[in-house]
Each structure stands twice: as C-alpha cells, then as structure tokens.
C-alpha cells in the first residue's frame with residue numbers, strides 16, 4: 001500500500017464518471033490535435049522558405065505576368081547571386097479530387113536556388129534532359145502511388161489542352177519544412193506550346209525567385225529590384241518568400257488565427273471538465289478527508305491525492321485522444337487537401353504533437369485540480385466530520 | 390502541572406453565525422487522569438462533540454486552555470498539531486468512514502504511511518491492530534464486505550495502530566444495533582484495561598456510558 005495506490009483506486013470509484021470525464025478530455029485533445037495539425041500545415045506552407053530568397057512578381061497582382069527577359073536585368077543587380085522563374089501551372093489531374101500544386105519552372109536555376117529540393121544526380125540529369133519530364137515530391141508520389149517512368153496526364157486550365165509529363169525523378173526535402181507535395185515541370189515545354197496556341201502570353205512568367213548574397217539586405221534589395229522596373233510596362237513587387245506566401249494566403253491567415261485561438265480556448269474547456277469532475281469528487285469525499293486529516297494527513301498529501309487524480313484523469317484522456325488523433329488526422333488531412341489543397345497541399349500530424357498533447361493533458365489536469373485542492377484545504381476538520389453526505 | 394492527561398481549564402466556546410454569538414460551552418473545567426475511561430453524557434446539542442473537537446485541537450476555544458499530555462494545544466501550529474494528533478490521539482466516530490476502495494488492512498495502514506516505518510514493519514503493526522479487534526481473518530476484505538460492527542472495529546484498529554495514549558470516541562455505537570454496540574463497548578473496555586488507553590467516550594446513551602469507569606454529565610454547556 002502506498003499513497004499513490006490510494007490515488008489509483010480513487011480513479012475507479014465512480015467508473016461512469018471517470019469514463020465520461022476521460023472521454024470528454026480525449027475529444028478535446030483530439031480536437032486540439034486536429035486544429036494544431038491544420039495550423040502547422042498552413043505555416044509550413046506559408047513560412048517554409050529559407051530567408052535568403054526573394055520573390056519578384058507583378059506589382060498589381062500575382063495573376064499578372066512578367067516578361068521572362070527581366071531575368072537578366074535582375075541578375076545584373078549587385079547582391080543578386082541567382083535568379084530563376086516559375087509559373088503556376090494549374091490544370092486538373094483526373095477528376096480533380098486529388099489536388100497538388102504544379103509549377104512550371106526553369107529547372108536548372110530553380111533547383112540551384114532550392115537546395116532543399118533534393119534529387120538523386122541521375123534523376124536530376126534525366127529531368128533536365130527531357131522537356132516532357134516532371135519531378136514530384138516523395139509524399140505526393142507515395143500518396144498517388146507514382147513511380148519513376150509513370151506518365152502524368154493533366155488537363156490544362158490556365159494553359160488549355162492535354163498535357164503529358166513523364167516522371168523522371170522523385171525529390172525529397174532536406175529540411176522538415178520542404179513541401180514534398182509539389183510537381184515541377186519544364187517552363188520551356190509550357191512556353192513552347194504557348195507560343196503557338198497563345199502567342200500573346202508567351203515569354204511570361206508568374207514570378208522570379210531571387211537569391212541574395214546577404215539575407216540581411218532583403219529590404220534594400222527588394223527596393224532596388226522594384227525601382228529597376230519602375231515605369232516599365234510591367235512594374236514589379238519584390239518580397240521575401242515568407243511575405244510572398246503569407247500574402248498569397250492572407251485571407252486564410254485570418255482564419256488560421258481564429259483556428260489558433262480556438263485551439264487554445266478548447267484547452268480551457270478541458271481544464272473546466274477536470275475541475276468540475278474533481279470538485280464533485282472532493283465534495284463527496286469531504287467526510288473522508290476529515291477523517292484523513294484526523295489521521296495526520298496534511299496539505300502536501302491532499303495535493304498528491306487531488307493533483308494525482310486530476311492529472312491521471314487528464315492523462316488517460318490525453319492518451320486516448322492522441323490514439324484517436326492518428327487515424328483522425330489522416331482522414332482530416334485528406335479532407336483538407338481535397339477541399340483546400342492550395343493552402344494545405346500536404347497535411348500531416350506534426351511529429352511533436354502527440355507528445356505535446358500528452359504533456360499538455362497532464363498540465364491541464366494539474367491546473368484543473370487547483371480549485372478542488374483549495375476546496376479541500378479550506379474545509380475545517382470539525383465541519384467535514386459533521387458532514388454526512 | 391497536574392497529573393491529569395487531559396486538562397480543560399475554564400473553557401468557554403461560542404459559534405458565530407452572521408455575527409450572532411451562540412455560546413455553547415460555559416466555563417467548563419475538566420481533568421481526566423491517565424488510563425481512565427470517562428463517558429461524557431448529555432442530550433443532543435449539549436456540546437459534547439464541541440468538547441471533543443477542542444480536545445483534539447480541531448478548533449480553538451474562545452476562552453480557556455486545553456492541555457493534553459502536558460501540551461497546550463492552542464500553542465501548536467497547524468503542522469505541529471497534525472503530527473502531534475497523529476501520535477497522541479486516536480479517533481472513533483459514529484460514521485466509521487472506512488475508505489471503500491481500500492481493504493481493511495489498507496485502511497488500518499493509512500496513518501502508518503506518514504511514518505518512516507518499512508513495509509514489513511507496517512504490515513506487522515496492521516496485523517497486530519486487526520487481531521486486537523478480533524478481525525485477524527478479515528484483512529483483505531473491503532468495507533462493503535463487512536458488517537457495521539466489523540467496520541467500526543476496523544476503524545478502531547485504525548485509531549490504535551499508531552499506539553496513541555488517548556482515544557476520543559464520538560457516539561461510536563450510534564449506528565449499531567444492541568449486540569454489535571455491546572461488542573464495541575467491550576472492546577473499548579478491554580483497550581482501557583489491558584492497554585492502558587485513556588478513553589473519552591461521548592454519548593447520549595446512558596447504557597453505553599455506564600460501561601465507562603466514570604461519567605460526566607453535560608447539560609447546556611456546563612458539567613452537572
């Protein structure tokens with residue numbers, strides 16, 4: 001017999017109440033986990049670029065294009081050590097349900113500027129040599145069951161017609177924030193066809209990616225680039241990649257803030273659930289606590305009993321919630337990707353989240369025990385002994 | 390210093406409800422000798438439980454002094470009080486309130502968990518106490534598997550397992566029928582006679598009070 005054994009036995013005193021409390025907490029932890037998964041996926045997309053790159057786009061809007069000839073002019077600006085460019089390709093794959101971002105890029109410079117997009121040398125060579133080729137991210141390939149050599153057929157939207165690309169490489173991300181859910185194809189292949197079918201839009205790009213020599217020059221360099229094109233047909237706007245992406249998803253940014261706040265509020269609810277259950281418990285055991293006090297038990301012991309029980313309750317709820325989180329996040333991720341793939345290309349349970357949720361549940365349980373603990377301490381022996389509940 | 394083990398000196402005690410003073414004990418003086426068995430007899434509401442609470446240090450008298458075993462109770466801090474109480478006093482109540490999720494032995498072991506005794510030593514003390522109350526064969530029973538009388542005997546075992554000099558019992562037979570009550574009273578008599586425990590028994594039951602070696606009558610907060 002130990003004091004902790006008493007705590008554990010107390011947990012099973014009201015099996016129904018204990019079960020319901022644990023279930024309530026598990027649902028809250030599950031919801032918390034899903035909300036955090038969403039937030040993390042969004043930030044990975046919005047903030048997932050190293051800070052040594054800038055993006056230059058049309059000053060008016062991302063939907064306007066810039067002449068590809070700007071490349072040389074940007075490259076000539078001191079402090080710029082690399083320039084590449086890309087277009088949002090759009091299009092539909094199959095029925096359009098499985099969404100993944102597709103970019104038309106100038107592959108040599110693009111890969112040089114994105115060292116975190118890693119291709120085995122042979123695959124890279126194969127990609128560069130074949131204009132009808134594409135590369136896809138590891139997670140995307142896994143999700144859709146693609147192998148090297150498979151042909152991806154897209155129905156064009158921004159660039160009409162049927163398109164076929166042979167997968168020549170599967171890239172992996174060398175940094176945890178690298179999006180392994182993209183598809184890259186040759187900008188030249190796209191432009192070649194545009195020149196025939198849509199000459200007005202040929203030779204234009206969606207944005208330039210600019211590599212800086214010194215990331216701390218970002219603000220100054222952005223201004224210099226934009227001033228270079230002032231009064232030209234297409235004025236530019238240059239931002240760091242984070243700012244660029246954050247802009248792109250500015251609308252969703254507000255929503256994400258709400259989601260973040262919700263994820264915190266919901267934890268407050270879990271504290272209340274525990275506090276409520278424990279307050280009931282403490283009230284019921286008033287007489288018992290009085291007896292224990294006559295036997296010499298004092299505040300530290302009641303602290304152990306009450307915080308021990310509330311933490312255990314919450315921990316069990318947390319563990320159950322995390323267990324549910326694994327399948328639920330997979331289902332939830334599919335749902336998000338299908339409906340909001342532009343913002344959430346790949347949704348995955350963040351690696352640290354299960355542990356965080358378990359620790360949090362213990363913490364929340366402890367906080368939930370505070371008021372019940374003081375209720376217990378406040379009780380005077382003579383009143384508790386008189387109380388027959 | 391007197392030779393008495395319990396010494397109440399001119400105790401007055403009032404409860405306050407909404408700033409209204411309700412006097413309960415009036416100038417009560419009582420001295421109890423070591424190894425005696427005193428019954429405090431009085432009608433309901435006469436202040437018996439209040440006297441016991443003051444002896445135990447659950448509450449401080451409005452006026453007067455309580456000394457137990459040469460210690461002035463009101464001079465102790467809450468922390469000292471808890472330790473002193475655990476070592477000096479054993480309590481038996483009308484509602485035995487064993488912890489339902491612990492076995493008889495575990496219930497008796499509770500106060501020992503606050504000492505530095507080893508597991509083996511604790512088990513020895515528990516066995517001794519339960520044998521003394523005649524429940525050596527019920528160690529692993531849960532309270533719901535025991536009769537009311539047996540439960541009260543487990544509570545007594547719990548009260549004596551720390552080997553206190555004094556037992557304070559508040560209506561210990563209040564919830565029991567004649568035969569079980571009789572057994573409990575016999576047990577208390579034995580603890581007094583064989584173990585030399587000083588026992589203060591609070592009751593409104595004359596029959597129970599007559600098992601004690603002396604009776605003090607309390608009426609409206611005064612000894613009569």
Ligand SMILES: Nc1ncnc2c1ncn2[C@@H]1O[C@H](COP(=O)(O)OP(=O)(O)OP(=O)(O)O)[C@@H](O)[C@H]1O
Pocket residue numbers: 404405406411413431432433434435436437438439440593
């Ligand atoms: N916490 C309290 N607040 C106000 N009045 C109280 C309080 N506790 C007891 N009293 C009053 O003090 C008086 C004595 O109470 P006490 O419990 O000591 O009586 P008792 O002799 O033990 O009675 P019983 O035999 O019914 O247990 C009663 O009138 C009671 O109403």
Ligand SMILES: [Mg+2]
Pocket residue numbers: 437438439559
């Ligand atoms: Mg009473």
